[in-house]
Amino acid sequence: xxxxxxxxSGVMFxxxxxxxxxxxxxxxxxxxxxxxxxxxxxxxxxxxxNLLFNGAQEGFAVSEFFGSAxxxxxxxxxxxxxxxxxxxxxxxxxxxxxxGVGMVATAFSLGRHLVTNKYDLVLNLGIxxxxxxxxxxxxxxxxxxxxFAELGAEDDNDFLSIDTMGFGEGKFHPSKKLxxxxxxxxxxxxxxxxxxxxxxxxxxxxxxxxxxxRLHPQVESMEGAAFFYACKQMDVPCxxxxxxxxxxxxxxxxxxxxxxxxxxxxxxxxxxxxxYA
Numbered sequence: 001x002x003x004x005x006x007x008x009s010g011v012m013f014x015x016x017x018x019x020x021x022x023x024x025x026x027x028x029x030x031x032x033x034x035x036x037x038x039x040x041x042x043x044x045x046x047x048x049x050n051l052l053f054n055g056a057q058e059g060f061a062v063s064e065f066f067g068s069a070x071x072x073x074x075x076x077x078x079x080x081x082x083x084x085x086x087x088x089x090x091x092x093x094x095x096x097x098x099x100g101v102g103m104v105a106t107a108f109s110l111g112r113h114l115v116t117n118k119y120d121l122v123l124n125l126g127i128x129x130x131x132x133x134x135x136x137x138x139x140x141x142x143x144x145x146x147x148f149a150e151l152g153a154e155d156d157n158d159f160l161s162i163d164t165m166g167f168g169e170g171k172f173h174p175s176k177k178l179x180x181x182x183x184x185x186x187x188x189x190x191x192x193x194x195x196x197x198x199x200x201x202x203x204x205x206x207x208x209x210x211x212x213x214r215l216h217p218q219v220e221s222m223e224g225a226a227f228f229y230a231c232k233q234m235d236v237p238c239x240x241x242x243x244x245x246x247x248x249x250x251x252x253x254x255x256x257x258x259x260x261x262x263x264x265x266x267x268x269x270x271x272x273x274x275x276y277a
Contacts, residue, residue, distance in 0.1 A: 025273070026119045027096045028110055030223050034126050035096065037266035042094070094273060095119075103148070103197055103226035110227060114234040121176065121237050121276075124227040125269055127261045128242035129201060131208070132193070132218040135244050138260035140268045141193040141218075142178055143240040146225040147171045149196040149211055159214060172228035176237045181276055188268065193218040195242070197225035203251030220248060241268060 029035050095117075099109035114122075128141075135141060148170045152161040162170045178188060196217040202208045211217065224240050231238035243265035246256040 023121075024093045024119045025095070025276075026113075026117070026122045027094065027269070028106070028122060028124045028227060029096070029098055030101045030106065030126055032098055034262060035266060035269065037263065038125075038269045039096070041266070041270045099223070102199065102222050106223040107226040107230050110230040111233065114230065114236060119236055121239065122227075122231055123269075123272075124224065124238070124240040125265060126221055126223060126242055127245040127258060127265065128195065128219040128221045128224075129246050129248040130193075130219045130244040131212055131248045133247065135191065135193065135218065137244055137246070137257045138264045140188075140190055140241060140243045140264050142190045143174065143195045143219070143224055143242055144177070144192045145171060145173050145194040146221075146228050146240065147194075147196050147215060147217070148225045149198050149215060149217070149220070150200075170225075172225050172232060174228065174239050175231065176239050178239070188272070190241070190268075193242075195219045195221060195224050195240075197221055197223065202248050205250050208248055219244065241265070241272075243268075 027035070027038075032039070097109060097113055099106045110122075130137075148162070151168075151170045152159055153165060154160075162168045178190060194217055196211065196215055196219075198220055199222070201220060201222065202211065219242055221242060224242070227240060228238060243261035245258040245261035249255070
């Protein structure tokens, strides 16, 4: 079964088996662009203009990985397309949730989806900026800790975290690591990194210095800690993998290498799914 599902807050793609699956994996990304090579690898064609946004025409998707498929008509209420594959896969189901950019969109879309869907593993994929120059541009890292950098209060020149204030938790960790997943750690041997999640990515030397001295992060994203938070609340096994697209510095797009980061991120994702699933 292949399904494409769009809501106001996110987009869902399903690659699934017809029979009972042994394992269900959810991939969570902020944007389709970050995983477009992965979508191509598994043979999903998305007719975005007609199917997902305008909704004016009946659309379809084809998964070469699962064989050819036919689409049923769209449900006007849910914009849900059911597409039945001619090739069944008995072992696993892979779903892809595109949440939108930022911690609010991520927490809402993922939280709402996990209320009615259960998974054996939820994997967050995305690009990130790096404070650590020992991490090469394009390098893929496993996030072992992620902090809401701005969640708290200013006390003149000091910052009080939400933990310090006693109002909640601002630091989160994955419930799974690559080392937990059979022999995958030796296969990928990814560098581990600590991260911060921000509403505003850093591009000012003064603010970079300040957050570096306070939290000592290695990378930053706009979704990671929110992903961990939602997974913790719903008690699902989770991992976060990021590829470095740029160094955190005074904003200079000429120094970015988003293409390399996306290429390496998707190379990891494809191999991970082939080995793990």
